[in-house]
Amino acid sequence: MVAVTLCTWGGGAQSAFAQSAEAAGIEPTTPDLHPIERQLLIAGALLSLLPGAVGIDLGTGDAPRGIVEWPLQVPLATMPTHSRSAALTNHRIVVSPALRIGPTHRSVARPDDAQTAWVTFIARAGYRFVWHPGGRDFGVLIGLGTTLETWPLVRPSVSPEIGFHVGACCSEATEILTIVLRGDAWFWGDSSLRASALIGWAFY
Numbered sequence: 001m002v003a004v005t006l007c008t009w010g011g012g013a014q015s016a017f018a019q020s021a022e023a024a025g026i027e028p029t030t031p032d033l034h035p036i037e038r039q040l041l042i043a044g045a046l047l048s049l050l051p052g053a054v055g056i057d058l059g060t061g062d063a064p065r066g067i068v069e070w071p072l073q074v075p076l077a078t079m080p081t082h083s084r085s086a087a088l089t090n091h092r093i094v095v096s097p098a099l100r101i102g103p104t105h106r107s108v109a110r111p112d113d114a115q116t117a118w119v120t121f122i123a124r125a126g127y128r129f130v131w132h133p134g135g136r137d138f139g140v141l142i143g144l145g146t147t148l149e150t151w152p153l154v155r156p157s158v159s160p161e162i163g164f165h166v167g168a169c170c171s172e173a174t175e176i177l178t179i180v181l182r183g184d185a186w187f188w189g190d191s192s193l194r195a196s197a198l199i200g201w202a203f204y
Contacts, residue, residue: 053178053200057100060193065102072096073128073202090131094143096124105190106152120151124159132169139165147184157184157194165202176202 053069076091100122106115126145133139143161148154163180178201184194 051200052202053096053180053198055180055196055198057102057194057196059195062105063103065100065104067098067100067196067198069096069098069198069200071200071202090129092128092130094124094126094128094145098122098124104151115152117151120149122150123148126159126161128161130165132165134169137166137168139169141165141178141180149186153189155186155189157186159184178202 051068052071053067055067055069057065057067059065072095074093074095075089076093098121100120102118104117104120106117124145124147126143128141128143128145130141131139141161141163145159145161147157147159149157159182161180161182163178165176165178167176169176178199180198180200182196182198184196186192
């Protein structure tokens, strides 16, 4: 679960800054990165490709299946510098593309034509509230979202979650262990109720 901070300084502002600097006789320069800084940026990009959470998925009428998830966590504020930004950091939007690994069956009229997929794509989006007092190594999280299945049917669910936030938080970016229990309810199709448990990490 990777936390991301969005920046709003756009290309127009950068262009205006460059024109002003040129008019003042100052040639804009781009700071060179130290080789170690370049290596850290490359390592960070590669780490972002690794799964942020793994777990198990249980449902009515199906065998247990594994889940490999790449969650993207966007807080409503950056690192807290005062009470308001600290409060906003607790509120987060989470988008989680994932692979479900294991047999998923599609019911058909003729049993001998039944089809099974061993890897299916799902995606979850939702709101998450994290309560983790500063200076403590333990917090809790609750959330509500929807999981979109793509096979055998394209269908969204109602998906509540609850979990734990373990690690030093949240005055600076640091690794946090996350443990999440999640439920999903679909209102059409087979296997309409599912539960999943995931363990992963976040920056805050």
